[in-house]
Amino acid sequence: MPADPATASPHAAAAGSAETAPAFSPLYRQIKALLVRSLEAGDWAPGEAIPSELELAARFRVSQGTVRKAIDEMAADNLLVRRQGKGTFVATHAEAQTQYRFLRLTADDGSAAPLQRRLLDCRRMRAPAEVARALALERGEAAVQIRRLLLAAEGGRLQPVVFDDVWLPGSLFRGLSAERLESWRGPMYRMFEAEFSVRMIRAEEKLRAVAANADDAALLDVAPGAPLLSVERLSFTYGDRPVELRRGLYHTAHHHYRNELG
Amino acid sequence: MPADPATASPHAAAAGSAETAPAFSPLYRQIKALLVRSLEAGDWAPGEAIPSELELAARFRVSQGTVRKAIDEMAADNLLVRRQGKGTFVATHAEAQTQYRFLRLTADDGSAAPLQRRLLDCRRMRAPAEVARALALERGEAAVQIRRLLLAAEGGRLQPVVFDDVWLPGSLFRGLSAERLESWRGPMYRMFEAEFSVRMIRAEEKLRAVAANADDAALLDVAPGAPLLSVERLSFTYGDRPVELRRGLYHTAHHHYRNELG
DNA sequence: ACGCATTTGTTCGTATGTATT
DNA sequence: TAATACATACGAACAAATGCG
Numbered sequence: 001m002p003a004d005p006a007t008a009s010p011h012a013a014a015a016g017s018a019e020t021a022p023a024f025s026p027l028y029r030q031i032k033a034l035l036v037r038s039l040e041a042g043d044w045a046p047g048e049a050i051p052s053e054l055e056l057a058a059r060f061r062v063s064q065g066t067v068r069k070a071i072d073e074m075a076a077d078n079l080l081v082r083r084q085g086k087g088t089f090v091a092t093h094a095e096a097q098t099q100y101r102f103l104r105l106t107a108d109d110g111s112a113a114p115l116q117r118r119l120l121d122c123r124r125m126r127a128p129a130e131v132a133r134a135l136a137l138e139r140g141e142a143a144v145q146i147r148r149l150l151l152a153a154e155g156g157r158l159q160p161v162v163f164d165d166v167w168l169p170g171s172l173f174r175g176l177s178a179e180r181l182e183s184w185r186g187p188m189y190r191m192f193e194a195e196f197s198v199r200m201i202r203a204e205e206k207l208r209a210v211a212a213n214a215d216d217a218a219l220l221d222v223a224p225g226a227p228l229l230s231v232e233r234l235s236f237t238y239g240d241r242p243v244e245l246r247r248g249l250y251h252t253a254h255h256h257y258r259n260e261l262g
Numbered sequence: 263m264p265a266d267p268a269t270a271s272p273h274a275a276a277a278g279s280a281e282t283a284p285a286f287s288p289l290y291r292q293i294k295a296l297l298v299r300s301l302e303a304g305d306w307a308p309g310e311a312i313p314s315e316l317e318l319a320a321r322f323r324v325s326q327g328t329v330r331k332a333i334d335e336m337a338a339d340n341l342l343v344r345r346q347g348k349g350t351f352v353a354t355h356a357e358a359q360t361q362y363r364f365l366r367l368t369a370d371d372g373s374a375a376p377l378q379r380r381l382l383d384c385r386r387m388r389a390p391a392e393v394a395r396a397l398a399l400e401r402g403e404a405a406v407q408i409r410r411l412l413l414a415a416e417g418g419r420l421q422p423v424v425f426d427d428v429w430l431p432g433s434l435f436r437g438l439s440a441e442r443l444e445s446w447r448g449p450m451y452r453m454f455e456a457e458f459s460v461r462m463i464r465a466e467e468k469l470r471a472v473a474a475n476a477d478d479a480a481l482l483d484v485a486p487g488a489p490l491l492s493v494e495r496l497s498f499t500y501g502d503r504p505v506e507l508r509r510g511l512y513h514t515a516h517h518h519y520r521n522e523l524g
Numbered sequence: 525a526c527g528c529a530t531t532t533g534t535t536c537g538t539a540t541g542t543a544t545t
Numbered sequence: 546t547a548a549t550a551c552a553t554a555c556g557a558a559c560a561a562a563t564g565c566g
Binding site: 076077078101102104202203204205206207208209210211225226227228229230233250252255256257258259260261262 | 338339340364366368464465466469472490491518521522523524
Binding site: 026027028062063066069083084087 | 552553554555556561562563564
């Protein structure tokens with residue numbers, strides 16, 4: 001019989017609490033919870049390999065199969081990436097397949113040319129009420145606002161396609177500045193995890209069609225009133241804590257937002 | 263040692279073909295392929311239970327664990343639904359959780375009031391070129407066009423929110439008529455699988471913001487030129503065969519399209 | 525170039541727990 | 546209560562991929 005991995009065996013846990021929602025949790029889920037906590041605590045850096053299944057099994061005093069099932073779920077959650085023969089690695093926003101995991105914009109002609117970035121500004125300020133609410137900040141707490149354009153090369157000319165307005169909790173992103181953003185090569189989310197240890201795990205988006213106002217129209221080089229796709233994104237890190245509010249305006253004349261329904 | 267489930271053992275299959283893409287496929291994937299073929303052939307109707315894991319294991323001469331892994335993947339693909347203590351069931355577009363599996367429209371206030379349907383017309387005709395291409399039909403082959411509105415009760419009045427323009431292959435939907443659509447209670451996809459044995463497994467959507475033309479504006483009760491969310495959906499059945507092309511126009515003043523990024 | 529050790533992937537078998545009827 | 550079906554957990558063995566000596 002395996003020793004208990006946490007402070008209570010699954011059966012003791014089941015018998016012990018009689019009122020909470022998850023009154024019982026199978027062993028592999030307890031292992032998963034422990035592993036998630038290790039990820040959260042930064043025990044293993046993004047891109048790094050976690051210990052092998054056998055080692056984890058020994059550490060937790062459970063069978064390899066139980067560890068395997070925990071890791072399976074975490075891989076399905078995009079927290080880990082398995083590579084046969086090599087090991088299991090902490091997921092990153094840097095890898096080829098997941099490079100722009102959260103960007104669903106595609107050119108209508110299917111060309112996968114990466115978009116150019118143009119930073120408009122990056123400022124620290126008190127979070128506006130709406131932002132504070134979304135990010136669960138106190139009234140008047142600091143926030144960072146980033147505004148930028150993404151541009152596509154169309155017929156030789158750079159055309160703006162996306163206007164992003166990003167809000168981050170100031171407390172988590174001390175030292176983030178326009179200069180650091182400018183000098184960073186690679187996806188923004190990669191920078192967040194590498195430089196600020198903030199990992200975007202999951203996001204919820206709300207899409208709607210809106211008419212361009214004068215400012216948006218000027219930025220995106222469209223006529224005022226032109227239809228734009230508004231994408232409001234709330235991104236979460238471990239423990240479903242919201243850590244980014246982003247509002248994107250997409251000019252969808254030659255691009256579209258693709259989605260897969262399963 | 264288990265007898266081979268198909269006509270060749272995994273190793274024989276691996277040794278046998280030296281040029282095809284999936285030169286080797288693990289046993290549980292071969293089982294999965296067999297089960298998918300059974301679903302496709304209609305061996306078990308939607309909503310019906312498939313044989314138990316132990317029975318399938320005996321039938322295919324493999325262990326229960328191998329069947330289990332095949333079923334696990336099919337459940338992840340939304341082809342099957344597992345229910346502890348009861349059995350494993352063929353997925354349906356009728357169940358509560360999956361009732362409107364493919365409809366991502368949500369009211370801004372979070373109310374989950376179901377939308378009313380209003381059928382505009384249902385006609386058979388030769389498929390237009392664009393539709394024929396999307397559905398892989400021959401030139402001039404028959405198609406069915408359905409047009410309808412979805413309406414929400416807002417402040418006591420019914421307001422149109424979605425205008426759907428649906429195209430189906432005529433050969434698969436013989437006998438589909440406005441009358442049958444009118445009299446059907448429940449999701450359209452549920453009707454398709456129950457009455458025409460066409461199961462929508464998966465879909466790809468392309469979203470963009472467009473300006474309402476005169477006809478759209480009249481149907482959706484908005485001003486001409488108003489921004490609308492265009493959702494172009496291509497739905498697939500088994501074997502990734504396209505069986506529906508749908509273009510929805512969403513009025514997103516009080517509703518939005520929600521999406522989850524993992 | 526070859527073989528070996530390591531790590532994940534696959535498959536089997538068995539026992540027991542939990543949910544449903 | 547008993548039977549059935551899926552869920553969890555263990556253990557063992559071999560296959561496939563990788564990397565190193």
